[in-house]
Amino acid sequence: MESAIEIRDLTKSYGEVHALDGIDLDVPQGSFFGLLGPNGAGKTTFINILVGLVRKSGGDARVFGYDVEDDYREARDVIGLAPQEHNVDRFFPIHEILVHKAGYHGIPESEAKARADEVLKRVGIYDKRDTRFDWLSGGMKRRFMLARALITDPDLLILDEPTAGVDVQLRHELWETIIDLNERGTTILLTTHYIEEAERLCDEVAILDSGRILEVASPDELMDRGTDDIVIQLRDEPTAVPDFAASDDRVEAVSLDGTRLVVTASQGGLVAPDVVRALDRDGHEIVDLEISRTSLEEVFVEMTRQGEDRATMGVEQ
Numbered sequence: 239m240e241s242a243i244e245i246r247d248l249t250k251s252y253g254e255v256h257a258l259d260g261i262d263l264d265v266p267q268g269s270f271f272g273l274l275g276p277n278g279a280g281k282t283t284f285i286n287i288l289v290g291l292v293r294k295s296g297g298d299a300r301v302f303g304y305d306v307e308d309d310y311r312e313a314r315d316v317i318g319l320a321p322q323e324h325n326v327d328r329f330f331p332i333h334e335i336l337v338h339k340a341g342y343h344g345i346p347e348s349e350a351k352a353r354a355d356e357v358l359k360r361v362g363i364y365d366k367r368d369t370r371f372d373w374l375s376g377g378m379k380r381r382f383m384l385a386r387a388l389i390t391d392p393d394l395l396i397l398d399e400p401t402a403g404v405d406v407q408l409r410h411e412l413w414e415t416i417i418d419l420n421e422r423g424t425t426i427l428l429t430t431h432y433i434e435e436a437e438r439l440c441d442e443v444a445i446l447d448s449g450r451i452l453e454v455a456s457p458d459e460l461m462d463r464g465t466d467d468i469v470i471q472l473r474d475e476p477t478a479v480p481d482f483a484a485s486d487d488r489v490e491a492v493s494l495d496g497t498r499l500v501v502t503a504s505q506g507g508l509v510a511p512d513v514v515r516a517l518d519r520d521g522h523e524i525v526d527l528e529i530s531r532t533s534l535e536e537v538f539v540e541m542t543r544q545g546e547d548r549a550t551m552g553v554e555q
């Protein structure tokens with residue numbers, strides 16, 4: 239199947255700064271794809287190249303088969319972008335902004351008006367259709383940015399930090415709207431600083447750091463790379479516990495503090511039953527057990543920190 243986004247050896251330099259340093263990436267059609275990376279990783283540069291706001295220095299970038307520079311018009315018409323910045327005509331009623339935007343993409347006025355109504359309803363601000371952008375609340379502005387991205391009924395929706403600074407309620411509402419779009423077949427590319435957001439929404443994430451892709455994997459696969467803590471509360475203070483690390487190489491550390499035993503292991507959920515059985519065999523009574531799973535955030539921080547180490551050591555990947 240054709241990729242929604244196909245990137246080969248993509249580079250972008252600003253003078254000495256290599257904002258993108260040779261990127262290869264395929265985003266499958268219909269996927270919900272996350273682009274994660276620390277500040278300055280190159281996420282916005284990447285998005286801006288896709289939508290034709292920034293010219294690449296080298297390599298290839300295609301959206302649904304259209305080259306983002308040679309077939310700019312076609313590529314741009316299949317993308318809906320909800321950018322971080324509110325770059326809209328703030329003095330106009332929002333319905334009018336949408337109709338104008340649709341017109342720019344060649345949609346006839348009568349259809350544009352119907353679509354504007356529809357997308358405003360979809361994001362829940364139809365009753366504000368005659369209000370100028372300036373007068374919307376912060377949350378409504380976010381909703382409007384999503385409506386504006388949807389006005390062309392895009393095959394690829396790019397969301398750059400869509401929920402930055404919005405309250406939990408609105409964040410969940412926006413998620414629902416976006417999940418619904420994805421289920422109807424729209425490919426989603428999301429950048430976010432909320433790792434929880436990527437964990438909950440994305441099929442796959444790419445971790446970008448200093449203009450390079452460190453990893454492409456599902457959030458679950460990434461979390462499996464980290465370690466979990468199996469925290470066990472014993473009835474009595476043991477003099478010794480079984481040597482879990484010797485019998486299972488997924489176990490990385492064991493610590494005992496009074497009656498509290500902590501076994502640190504990869505795939506903690508799978509290791510825990512063995513730990514419980516071994517303790518039971520040795521006659522230890524368990525009063526409580528909890529597994530604290532590694533978070534995507536921890537894996538992410540660890541991966542990008544390693545990237546920093548490589549950079550300071552001047553080691554090529």
Ligand SMILES: Nc1ncnc2c1ncn2[C@@H]1O[C@H](COP(=O)(O)OP(=O)(O)OP(=O)(O)O)[C@@H](O)[C@H]1O
Pocket residue numbers: 252255256257275276277278279280281282283284
């Ligand atoms: N117009 C520009 N001129 C010079 N350097 C730039 C320009 N735009 C971006 N850069 C540099 O390119 C690198 C990547 O920036 P970019 O904005 O793409 O990162 P980002 O991942 O989007 O960061 P953030 O999460 O902070 O938005 C940074 O080092 C940035 O300073």
